Amino acid sequence: MKTFLAVMGRELSSLFRLPVGWIVIALYAFLTGVIFATQILRPGEAATMRQFFGVAGWLLIPVAPAISMRLFADEARSGTLETLMTSPVTDLAVVLGKFGGAAAFLIAMLAPTLVHVGLLAAFSEPRPDLGPIVAGYLSVLLLGMMFLAAGAFFSSLTSNQTLAFLASLFFLLFLLMVSLLGGYEAPVWLQGPLRTLAIAPRLTDFAKGVIDVSHVVFFLTLTGWFLVLTYLSLGSRRWR
Amino acid sequence: MLSVHSVSKRFGGLQAVLNVSFDLRRGEVVGLLGPNGAGKTTTIRMISGYVPPDSGRVEVDGHDTLSDSLAARRALGYLPESAPLYGEMKTADYLDYRGRLFGMPRAARRAAIDRVIGRCWLGDVRRRRVGELSKGYKQRVGLAAAMLHGPGLLILDEPTNGLDPTQIRETRALIRELGREHSVLLSSHVLPEVEMTCDRVIVLARGEVRADERLAELVARHGSAEVIIEVSDPPGGPEGARRVLAGAAGVAGVARVERDGQQPGEAGWSRWRVAVETANGSGRDLREPLARAAASAGLVVRELRREAVSLERLFASMIVSQPGDDERTTVHPAADPAEGRR
Numbered sequence: 107m108k109t110f111l112a113v114m115g116r117e118l119s120s121l122f123r124l125p126v127g128w129i130v131i132a133l134y135a136f137l138t139g140v141i142f143a144t145q146i147l148r149p150g151e152a153a154t155m156r157q158f159f160g161v162a163g164w165l166l167i168p169v170a171p172a173i174s175m176r177l178f179a180d181e182a183r184s185g186t187l188e189t190l191m192t193s194p195v196t197d198l199a200v201v202l203g204k205f206g207g208a209a210a211f212l213i214a215m216l217a218p219t220l221v222h223v224g225l226l227a228a229f230s231e232p233r234p235d236l237g238p239i240v241a242g243y244l245s246v247l248l249l250g251m252m253f254l255a256a257g258a259f260f261s262s263l264t265s266n267q268t269l270a271f272l273a274s275l276f277f278l279l280f281l282l283m284v285s286l287l288g289g290y291e292a293p294v295w296l297q298g299p300l301r302t303l304a305i306a307p308r309l310t311d312f313a314k315g316v317i318d319v320s321h322v323v324f325f326l327t328l329t330g331w332f333l334v335l336t337y338l339s340l341g342s343r344r345w346r
Numbered sequence: 347m348l349s350v351h352s353v354s355k356r357f358g359g360l361q362a363v364l365n366v367s368f369d370l371r372r373g374e375v376v377g378l379l380g381p382n383g384a385g386k387t388t389t390i391r392m393i394s395g396y397v398p399p400d401s402g403r404v405e406v407d408g409h410d411t412l413s414d415s416l417a418a419r420r421a422l423g424y425l426p427e428s429a430p431l432y433g434e435m436k437t438a439d440y441l442d443y444r445g446r447l448f449g450m451p452r453a454a455r456r457a458a459i460d461r462v463i464g465r466c467w468l469g470d471v472r473r474r475r476v477g478e479l480s481k482g483y484k485q486r487v488g489l490a491a492a493m494l495h496g497p498g499l500l501i502l503d504e505p506t507n508g509l510d511p512t513q514i515r516e517t518r519a520l521i522r523e524l525g526r527e528h529s530v531l532l533s534s535h536v537l538p539e540v541e542m543t544c545d546r547v548i549v550l551a552r553g554e555v556r557a558d559e560r561l562a563e564l565v566a567r568h569g570s571a572e573v574i575i576e577v578s579d580p581p582g583g584p585e586g587a588r589r590v591l592a593g594a595a596g597v598a599g600v601a602r603v604e605r606d607g608q609q610p611g612e613a614g615w616s617r618w619r620v621a622v623e624t625a626n627g628s629g630r631d632l633r634e635p636l637a638r639a640a641a642s643a644g645l646v647v648r649e650l651r652r653e654a655v656s657l658e659r660l661f662a663s664m665i666v667s668q669p670g671d672d673e674r675t676t677v678h679p680a681a682d683p684a685e686g687r688r
Contacts, residue, residue, distance in 0.1 A: 108446065108449055109447055111446075112443060112446035113447075115443075115446075116435075116443050120434055120435070123434040123435070124434055184430050184433075185426060185428060185430030186430040186432055188391075188394075188396055188430065189424065189491070190447070191396055192395055192396050192419055193444070193447040193448060194416045194417075196416070343396070343397065344397065
């Protein structure tokens, strides 16, 4: 547990020590700010952040891989993975610690957008309904965690950050495509699985303020599976 | 402290390490020598638990590196080749992180960090980012991190790589000192380093142990201690000098040495490399018989010294004599994909 916290703390603080962390935070804050200022904070509009969460979620497609690409690839390149894996730390603590650090960074990245909620509450009459806002943040967080777990897996496969970034990006774009096409073009036997994989309808439910347990379980399950794959990939040097 | 029981490792079609066994007692400093591709790094990685052996086993301080892996890793301080570090961290923060990975409580961590910073002369760079440091400082940060938790066994893969002469001298002295509290396994290419620091050497070649003994014994058995002598030419010219030197007791062969390989040397003087007759007491000091022979023939000796045995020559004499080696490749495989790309 202590070693897990050590790994997580180092991962999180490293993101803040590197330019990539600040660039990601700044870009994310800027783009979500633009959406908020132009789409949400308009006279006469209903006090809802629905559109905001749509954009905040899909913006994670380029952002999450930028956070996760370093996780293992950079350590494999620099050789620090060898010092880490020969310390008395279990593979599980390494995987969870690194993922935890990335997830904590995601929260740090989302935190500035709470300003928007404050502004909306201050300037709109009647007050915005907090239910959909809480559900919206939950959906962005769950989506981001799933993206980061996938990115961690791709990062564990290579010692090249760029490759890890591209692999995660293409994978997330593929998920987006599946969501948008809804699988109607696919052969009949594939339509069921593809529709299960579609993310957009689930996000729509969250945006309505509905926290459906099945959606939560869906995101957490995918996150868990990617972490298991990462764990296996990290241990694979033992039999490769 | 460390026992390696006939470990083997194969990468694809290449036998990187074959049936390697050796032991390290507490407080012993042992050099692991061998040409590139001899299997040193693979052996070290099997000891550190980074790659498991295909067969055989390794015990660190009585803990099996596979079945009791965490305890084995706790007893071990490991500095991989090229001292990998997190460039964005400050020296003290990095050491603190390493201490946390080894489960050291805060107070013990602080004391240990102060201690290793003092011993590795890192006081000046305590608050500097590791990525900005010179190669020598980085190497010392890696060394400090390896010894931070007071491990029983220190494994140092080429610890003086990239250091300047002063730092090399200081690091060797430090390793010698560390040998009093820790067992040290040191891999190196540099013979003087091994001579200064190690009680014993293990020579690997093509994945197998070729020697495991005190360095002096190894040199006596394999290294021909040659003598360089410069004498005035007798009336018979340089050929006469050669005959005189070859007549001294214990001389196996005499060869002319040209100065720096090109200059023909001063007229009236000639330099010779005299090899020892290995059959009759190898490693014998031939300086005295040579000086006597020269004096009785009326030659003036202007220079007379023993030539230090180079590690390369030692390896060559050990490896060449092994039959059936030639068809095997000596290319060392990357033990992980990262190494190949480095």
